[in-house]
Amino acid sequence: MTNKFPQRSHCPINYALESFGDKWTLLIIRDLMFNDKQSYGDFLASGEKISTNILADRLKRLEELGIVTKGAQAPNRSKVAYSLTQKGRDLLPIMLEITRWSGKYDADTYASRSFLMRLEQDRDKLIAAIRAGW
Amino acid sequence: MTNKFPQRSHCPINYALESFGDKWTLLIIRDLMFNDKQSYGDFLASGEKISTNILADRLKRLEELGIVTKGAQAPNRSKVAYSLTQKGRDLLPIMLEITRWSGKYDADTYASRSFLMRLEQDRDKLIAAIRAGW
DNA sequence: CTGTATCCTTAGGGATACTG
DNA sequence: CAGTATCCCTAAGGATACAG
Numbered sequence: 001m002t003n004k005f006p007q008r009s010h011c012p013i014n015y016a017l018e019s020f021g022d023k024w025t026l027l028i029i030r031d032l033m034f035n036d037k038q039s040y041g042d043f044l045a046s047g048e049k050i051s052t053n054i055l056a057d058r059l060k061r062l063e064e065l066g067i068v069t070k071g072a073q074a075p076n077r078s079k080v081a082y083s084l085t086q087k088g089r090d091l092l093p094i095m096l097e098i099t100r101w102s103g104k105y106d107a108d109t110y111a112s113r114s115f116l117m118r119l120e121q122d123r124d125k126l127i128a129a130i131r132a133g134w
Numbered sequence: 135m136t137n138k139f140p141q142r143s144h145c146p147i148n149y150a151l152e153s154f155g156d157k158w159t160l161l162i163i164r165d166l167m168f169n170d171k172q173s174y175g176d177f178l179a180s181g182e183k184i185s186t187n188i189l190a191d192r193l194k195r196l197e198e199l200g201i202v203t204k205g206a207q208a209p210n211r212s213k214v215a216y217s218l219t220q221k222g223r224d225l226l227p228i229m230l231e232i233t234r235w236s237g238k239y240d241a242d243t244y245a246s247r248s249f250l251m252r253l254e255q256d257r258d259k260l261i262a263a264i265r266a267g268w
Numbered sequence: 269c270t271g272t273a274t275c276c277t278t279a280g281g282g283a284t285a286c287t288g
Numbered sequence: 289c290a291g292t293a294t295c296c297c298t299a300a301g302g303a304t305a306c307a308g
Contacts, residue, residue, distance in 0.1 A: 009181040012236030012245040013164045013229065021157050022280085030147045040290050047143040051282055056291060080290065087239055093231040095147065101228060102146030105221055111146040156300085174270050185302055190271060214270065 005065075019065055020091075024050055025058050029084070029091060032068070038081045067091070092130045096123055139199075153199055154225075158184055159192050160232075163218070163225055166202070172215045201225070226264045230257055 008014055020026050027048055031037035037046070043055055050058075059082065062068035067088040071081035084091075096119060102109050103116045111119075142148055154160050161182055165171035171180070177189055184192075193216065196202035201222040205215035218225075230253060236243050237250040245253075 007242065008183070010240075010242045010244040011161075011164070011181065012233045012240065012243045013160055014182060015236040015240040015243050016232045017157050017160055021155070021160070023151050023155050024281095026147055026151055026155070027145075030145070044290095047145070048148060049142070049282090052284090052291070053293085054281060057280095059291095090235055090238065094228060094235060097227040097231050098150045099146045101224055102149040104224065106144075106146065106149040108141065108144045109146040109149050110144040158301095183302090186271070186304090187273085188301060191300095193271095 019067070022058075024048075024054055025062065026095075028055070028058055028062065029067070029088060030095065032082065032084050032088070033092065033095060038071070038083060039079055040082075062088075089130050093127050096126070150228075153201070156192075158182075158188055159196065160229075162189070162192055162196065163201070163222065164229065166216065166218050166222070167226065167229060172205070172217060173213055174216075196222075223264050227261050230260070 005018065007018060020029070027046060027050070028043055031043055031046055035042075035046075037043060040055065040059070043059075044050065044052065059068065059070075063070060065087075066085055068082050069085055071083055099111055099119060100116065103111045103119075139152065141152060154163070161180060161184070162177055165177055165180055169176075169180075171177060174189065174193070177193075178184065178186065193202065193204075197204060199221075200219055202216050203219055205217055233245055233253060234250065237245045237253075
């Protein structure tokens with residue numbers, strides 16, 4: 001069978017790029033991981049103003065990659081709850097290092113100083129929790 | 135003055151995405167950081183087959199962002215040596231976490247088991263070195 | 269060798285209307 | 289509310305030729 005996700009190379013950096021190397025995917029993961037968002041409407045409401053077609057496309061792709069799962073919605077509710085899989089939660093260390101880097105170099109970042117300090121303190125604890133499976 | 139790099143938001147994840155959130159930039163950084171590459175031709179020769187216009191564009195952008203510097207080439211040589219700035223070297227922890235994640239989830243990645251084990255052992259040492267300024 | 273320039277094609281994505 | 293569907297435009301990118 002032909003692979004749905006052909007790779008340009010078998011480099012680990014490249015694998016990551018082909019998983020979430022675009023301008024939108026990581027924002028969805030951020031919302032799931034840090035912002036307690038889980039519904040289509042939640043993601044749409046984020047500050048970067050993702051459009052509906054892009055959001056639907058990325059959610060589908062994230063599901064196919066096994067990073068996100070579409071939660072079993074309650075029968076009579078039209079709310080759909082997305083959540084991170086283990087593979088998705090395992091992105092936490094990357095997200096923390098990114099936050100730390102941006103916090104150092106982006107004067108305008110809204111990761112406040114107190115948030116960054118807390119991040120430093122909780123980092124190992126958070127990562128250990130992730131590795132244990134949460 | 136109008137900013138050359140308008141931001142969609144002031145989120146740290148978004149800052150990173152707007153710095154290197156595309157399919158090529160991180161490959162150049164990888165080549166500089168791990169593969170002892172430093173010339174235009176070196177980058178062109180990498181497995182993912184970046185094209186000349188894209189490479190030139192990304193190098194320029196990386197310079198503007200202060201992640202890469204164009205080395206002072208020797209007078210009579212046409213070789214140009216690019217290298218990472220401190221801001222660029224500070225991406226190491228992110229790169230290591232990405233490598234670790236891909237090593238866990240990409241069956242085809244060429245980060246061999248032995249490389250990943252070495253990464254685990256040397257990780258803190260490498261990061262400490264980066265923080266000290268190399 | 270280090271790029272520029274050009275041509276051309278495709279993919280990404282904004283806006284908005286619409287459907288179950 | 290959670291998507292689909294369209295329309296349309298721009299940015300991204302491959303190929304290749306050329307220049308300093």
